Amino acid sequence: MASKVETIINKYEADKGQLVSILQDIQTEHHYLPKEALDEVVALLDIPASQVYSVATFFKAFSLTPRGRHLIKVCLGTACHVRGAAKVVDKMELDLSIKRTETTPDMRYTLETANCVGCCALGPMVMIDEKYHGQITSDKVSPLLAKYE
């Protein structure tokens, strides 16, 4: 793990200003931000631990706890809201027995919401593992979730 963080930091020329991008690459690697990786960032970039922790908790993109095998993002942008996205996320919570931002105990799914993914004409939008699913309504939730292990 040590060399991976170092590689990422070198890719950004150890530029402190690129902290958010660096954390994103680390998260892509580990599916979340492990504390050990963040400790390395503090040491290699020579910035206070408090700053890294603030940034990691400020931006919605980051998770400090391990995520499930499949990441669900339900878009709650205005266009999707107007077409009933609230009901879609409620149904997801019901089906998975977890609340938004949580992960199922069997680590199958992490349920998150996004404040607009930019596919406003096809709403309500649901992304699962970076794959876009459009025009999702309450009745389509169960069949969609069944497709993923």
Added chain:
Amino acid sequence: MGSRPRPNDKAPAGRLNSPKQLEALRASILNKRDPKRPCIALCVGTGCLAYGCVDIFQAFNNEIAKQKLQNSVDIRATRCRGFCERGALLTIYPQGVFYQRVKLEDVPEIVTETIVKGRIVQRLLYTDPNTKEQYAKEADIPFYKKQQRLLLDANSKIDPTSIEDYLAIGGYSALAKVLFQMKPEQVIEEVKKSGLRGRGGGGFPTGNKWQSTREAHDEIKYVICNCDEGDPGAFMDRSLMEGNPHSVLEGMIIGAYAIGSHEGYVYIRHEYPMAVENVMTAIKLAESKGLLGSNILGSGFHFKVKVSRGGGAFVCGESTALMASLEGKVGEPRAKYVHTSEKGLYNRPSNLNNVETWANIPHIILKGSDWFSSIGTMTSKGTKIFSLVGKVNNTGLIEVPMGMKLRDIVYGIGGGIRDGKKFKAVQTGGPSGGFIPESHLDIAVDFDELTRVGSMMGSGAMIVTDENTCMVDMAKYFVGFLQEESCGKCLPCREGLKRMLQILTDITDGRGREEDIELLARLAATLKDAALCALGSTAANPVLTAIKYFRDEYEAHIKDHRCPAGVCKPLITYSIINEKCPGCGKCVEPCPTKAITFVAKKEPVILDQEKCIKCGTCYDICNLKAVAIK
């Protein structure tokens, strides 16, 4: 991801060291292209991914190979051209035949019938839902015909990962003109004369901003492109950045030259991975050709650009918060009593502009400020890209001259309200804007008119709502959105939004008090006067306009515990319309609480109100509209 069309990997031909070399390269590219050769331009933008366009692109490649047409037909991966309602879509050049709602199964037929035999596949043509007229050419379709696609037109024609495509349509000639025929002050004059105002929402005169930054005293100055596009419902910048990143880069280099900056940043929200990928490709290709980096086109001017990603924070669309994020800090705004043109990124003079603003620059340079200012209204020049979404028939991206009537946009281009419902309001300006009701449908859409009726231009999202949209719920939605996105630094925004959300939730849940409307107004006033940044100071707009134009809905919720639009769960009930229910039982199994009981065929089902959690599944699944919401 592996099956996506790969970025164009043609080996670059080497650096261009003069405008002459640039034109020579352009000529050689055009010479190699036969304008009569059929080209299938298929949209593979983010919006169309959900329509399976990647597989369709692959299928075309396979079919063309299968029919041995590789040397006579081109297939080009373009990005968003706006008619998102009708994806997957493609245009076949040079005729300009437009096919919509294309499915994987249609591919062989398109190649055989249209490419080989020159025949139209009727069922894939656009049919106007109102007049039933069919259109073969993209240019004739009312959705496109009524637009003025200055910026978006190229999206239908180029593969954004190919610099050759951009050069073929005249790309970088504005840059050459600026570097070799104009002084920085002249460039700023042109932009000022054009009347271009910021397209991100502020509407500040771009030329003036460039001038202030130029006049600031510092050797190091920064030029920044704001592609954070946080307004939900807005995807104009996504489409420009995905579909034509070179146009944005060209604008930035011109701006940097005018201002005296040699370092720039493109800040893209991380929710737009394709835009990030495409602009990074564009930067590499432009650098390889000497159109970016050191000694651009042999002019001696150097300018380099870095790409930075957002982390999922709407507040980072605010310029000072964006700059903080670029410094590796949390996206907290700061007071702008000292402007960022004086002290911005790393406390240096910084010029930040929106994607669409930058994209307008090459056009202004090439065609002149007189031409640009002839489009639009007295105070708002040029065109504006809007995302027309929500309960409208033709949802998608449109580009129209400033000053077009809102009615013409919603009905003329948008095709009116879907499912035959009644229009209620258009919400513009994102969470900072307001609702525009039917009484104002004839306003000319420009910066000042929208502000006059209580809303604002914002980045360009236009959300159309109908009779089934609850205006209290919408206000609650926006306040909830802003509460989640608030950075939390200042007291009025953090605490004020919290209390506003509690009040609005009480109202939608039937616990509203008589004095709540007055209290909301007081909170709104404090947000407006006391908040640190525009997120907070404009946060009350959706609530205020909703109360102003739809007060009766608020009073119905508070006094009668009723939701007229049928949205607020605690105030509505679902029921079976016995006359319409044929007893097919389709709704029984999917019901999560087993609240619906199957009786017999031809007998209506029974819905147990005690068990019903109002999830809406039965309503969505019933094809016969036998479920009512009261």
Added chain:
Amino acid sequence: MNKLVNLTIDSRKLQAEEGKTVLEVARENGIDIPTLCYNEELEPYGACRLCLVEITKNNRSRLVTSCLYPIEEGLVVKTGTEKVVANRKMLMELLLARCQGVKAIEDLAKKIGVDQPSFKPEYFEKNGCILCGLCVRACAEVVGTSAISLVNRGVNREVAAPFLETANDCIGCGSCVYVCPTDFIKMEETGDTRTIVNWKATFKMQKCQKCGKNFAPEKQLEYFRKKLNLPQGFFDVCPDCR
């Protein structure tokens, strides 16, 4: 000395050096403007918004935070207009709703003339922290260790040590305790140990070799000894005995 600037605050004609803020000039002239997140030793932050004043420039009036607004020639400032007072009152209502039972807030509310928040009592909170950021800023700007920071965002924002564990960079100097306006940050001392409770940081105190008093955490002294390049053993004796 910087150029002198002429401005008016509450109809009083004043003169002050360019580069100062409206708040600084007001305070120097005995004009009272309430603040919560302001401290003379720290960079102004602009979070509490209580120091809002109404300025008029080129016939345009607006509200600005006096702690951050730089004075200008001809600036007209009013510290008690109807708009300013109405905003101050609402800000206090918001604070009271958040910080039930916090004496400093209740006292300030009385002074400003606010009794009870207009919101439903069931939503009141008993938060002891007003998120003024003084502790974080003192730690970063004066002490230089940045041991703590403001984490999360929006309504979840709070002051915390990294990972909500022990603040490893904390040196136990107690600056955060000193600047906190609501007594939210607690320090405990027993025998030769000091604990900054909120950051779960415990320190062994240095005993003065002369008088035997436990006068400061060893870690704090070592930090400053190194920072100021002082000789080994410099802090073996407390300041009183030196």
